[in-house]
Amino acid sequence: MAEKFATVQSATGLAEGRKMLEFRKSLPAYKEKDAILTAISQNQVVIISGETGCGKTTQIPQFILESEIESVQGAGCSIICTQPRRISAMSVSERVASERGEQLGECVGYKVRLEGIRGRDTRLLFCTTGILLRRMLVDRNLRGITHVIVDEIHERGMNEDFLLIVLKDLLPHRPELRLILMSATLDAELFSSYFGGAPILRIPGFTYPVQTHFLENILEMTGYKLTLHNQIDDYGQEKVWRTSKQAPGKRKSQIASSVEEALRAADFKEYSPQTRESLSCWNPDCIGFNLIEYLLCNICENERPGAVLVFMTGWDDICSLKDKLLSHPILGDPSQVLLLTCHGSMASSEQRLIFDEPNDGARKIVLATNIAETSITINDVVFVLDCGKAKETSYDALNNTPCLLPSWISKVSAQQRRGRAGRVQPGECYHLYPRCVYEAFAEYQLPEILRTPLQSLCLQIKSLKLGSISEFLSRALQSPELLAVQNAIDYLKIIGALDKNENLTVLGQYLTMLPLEPKLGKMLILGAIFNCLDPILTVVCGLSVRDPFLTPMDKRDLAEAAKSQFSRDYSDHLALVRAYEGWKDAEIDFAGYDYCWKNFLSIQSMKAIDTLRNEFFSLLKDAGLVDSNTATCNAWSHEEHLIRAIICYGLYPGLSSVVHNEKSFSLKTMEDGQVLLYSNSVNARESKIPYPWLVFNEKIKVNAVFLRDSTAISDSVLLLFGGSISKGDIDGHLKMLGGYLEFFMEPDIAETYQSLRRELDELIQT
Ligand code: ADP
Ligand code: MG
Secondary structure: OHHHHHHOOOOOOHHHHHHHHHHHHHOHHHHOHHHHHHHHHHOOEEEEEEOOOOOHHHHHHHHHHHHHHHOOOHHHOOEEEEEOOHHHHHHHHHHHHHHOOOOOOOOEEEEEOOEEEOOOOOOEEEEEHHHHHHHHHHOOOOOOOOEEEEOOHHHOOHHHHHHHHHHHHHHHHOOOOEEEEEEOOOOHHHHHHHOOOOOEEEEOOOOOOEEEEOHHHHHHHOOEEEEEEEEEEOOEEEEEEEEEEOOOOOOOOHHHHHHHHHHHHOOOOOOOHHHHHHHHHOOHHHHHHHHHHHHHHHHHHHOOOOEEEEEOOOHHHHHHHHHHHHOOOOOOOOOOEEEEEEOOOOOHHHHHHHHOOOOOOOEEEEEEOOHHHHOOOOOOEEEEEEOOEEEEEEEEOOOOEEEEEEEEOOHHHHHHHHHHHHOOOOEEEEEOOOHHHHHHOOOOOOOHHHOOOOHHHHHHHHHOOOOOHHHHHOOOOOOOOHHHHHHHHHHHHHOOOEOOOOOEOHHHHHHHHOOOOHHHHHHHHHHHHOOOHHHHHHHHHHHHOOOOEOOOHHHHHHHHHHHHHOOOOOEHHHHHHHHHHHHHHHHHOOOHHHHHHHOOEOHHHHHHHHHHHHHHHHHHHHOOOOOOOHHHHOOOOOOHHHHHHHHHHHHOOOEEEEEEOOOOEEEEEOOOEEEEEOOOOHHHHOOOOOOOEEEEEEEEEOOOEEEEEEEEEOHHHHHHHOOOOOHHHHHHHHHHHHHHHHHHOOHHHHHHHHHHHHHHHHHHHO
16 A cells, blocks of 8 residues: 555656655554454444544545555545534645645545535545534435544543544444544543444554653753741641742742742642632733743754744633743744644644744744643644643533633643653653642543533434434433533423423424524524624624624723723623724724724734624524625614624523613623623723623633623613524513513513513404
8 A cells, every 4th residue: 555655646746755754663552453443343433542633634544445445345435523612623634635645635624613615525524523514414324424433532622622522422323334433542441442342452652751840840951949838827827939039149030929929829839630610810920921931042042953842721811922932032032932722723824833943043932821731732842841731611500600721731731741742852841830739630621511501412412313312412421420411401391492391392403504503593593584694793703703893901091092982871791783884994994903093903813703794694694694784784883772683693692681870870681690890891991881691702710700791781682682583482581571570670670571461462463
């Protein structure tokens, strides 16, 4: 086969092809090729684990493809390999095609939401897990597919766990179908026993030793000592962290004081696994920036050659850190440093740069999210900086509150991050937290299905006609709590996506066609129906990207004032629409960048909104909800009351009442009682809100419950647009709303409600 590979190369590409083949052969997976193929031919399910970078994703699908093509009946094979992220599906397919000396769309293709390249001869398709699930919507038996490879199962994403249940059900009906599960090192036994003792193949890996530094060691390099002190206070003895200068008499460095401040802010004592929760108050990024700059500079000036990989919490920190580093004399000098970023939403052209070699003498520094932990391997990394946190969605089932918070990573993740440094030669890893914090990390991260809301998943189960939601989910690898399942079902009933027998309503069916959170899908649908599409598209896209309104720590007041200029009529969502429209106008005069800069807006978010708007518009077209005539779709787009009503339609039951008192107002929700507004909400700057209700996009529990992005609405809007407005269930809907209103026992509201209800009843009867 190796020789055959060479023959597909054109004459000019021959040398390239040889080199590539040599590279492929050097990967640990290559040595296991025969064992892997044999296992697959003898078992319906095979689990393959191996160190990141050993060649699972790029090689194993190719082994299968090559052996199938070689075999007599081979032409019929059709392999699907799923990836948890779009960016990996795209980049891996491109890589595999180029390893084979082909164009993308010949033998190898990809498909992600709204995008894809494949041809008639495509036999190996890389796609997101979501795409495969959607395919199963129309083709339950995956007819024609010979192999399904589910990659990165160790991440335990919701879609992957869901897919495994569906595939497990399918296997007996398709005995010739092969299922291959691949992952970085993990507890493969869990998967094996789920699939009735499927064989596990381990690809032996090799990494060079990595020297590990924790915060205390790093500080020592700066001349400070981080120590745990016994402090006697009123409550007895307590342990506290302190930094001290070893050479006395010098002023405290910026680094030492910011570390101390961060430790103090977090009430940073000695930690045991039992006190893990309190670790969440420590924000490593506030110490991180100075420390990271110091370390990077030190590496550039004093260390041997080799790329640096910096693990940051999320995209926003990456941006801020990049800005900071760009103004540094060494780190910001492109002749000395090639500064790159790596995260899930980057364009694939941008991603390719990560694999490039830097110019002579320059050092490559990549600022990455946890995407670089296992799914993307940067070959020449020798130094790793690890901030210890990752943004993770979690879900508090008891309070039915989703949270997107930076959380501490698991021990396994920290080891993965460290391992990135030892791929090509001995490396160094700097963990920006003390060793005792590491000791308190959980062993593994909780699977997503156990920590996030299940609404979209429930809709999917229904649209795939998989029977009772709770029965289905009880068959998962690890089943979610009953309470979380019930909350999701209740929510879907309240918003009118499921009827009282848990069947999909018409609205529910439309929602499954839109790969969006149900609330955003609802808004889009109504925006389309009411010919009010433009502003609603902006709102929905704005809620799907990183908050476009920036609030830098040190310029919070200015930023909030800038946002309030866009405020119209007590709505963050309308402020967003206005900010976006202003940016579009500015773009016409090529002044978009200045506009964003002046108004504390993120240009990346604006651009992302722009792209998403087009994507969502095509989704609506595909679902048959709009035609191409944008003028018709926007006949009512300037009607602010309508926009507000549609926002309410989407966000309900995200509802809080506005309780006025003499000078200001307070907010209450049914589940949480008193809640607060995020300080960057335009409504937080108001002393009075002349509306009785706020609908909100998201509530997040930190120390109190905070509402993010809210829009004020009137009684009548709530009554008409809150919940489902499907004709069949107006009565049930009114009862529920009535319950909500009466809960707050505001006599005048109850009265308004009664009179509106009477009007509505009359309306229905006529
Ligand atoms: P695994 O899935 O086991 O983590 P991969 O198959 O993704 O490993 O990668 C195998 C090797 O191929 C790695 O050394 C990686 O650096 C290299 N590689 C993968 N994609 C690219 C690419 N787009 N450009 C250059 N090298 C790549
Ligand atoms: Mg991989």
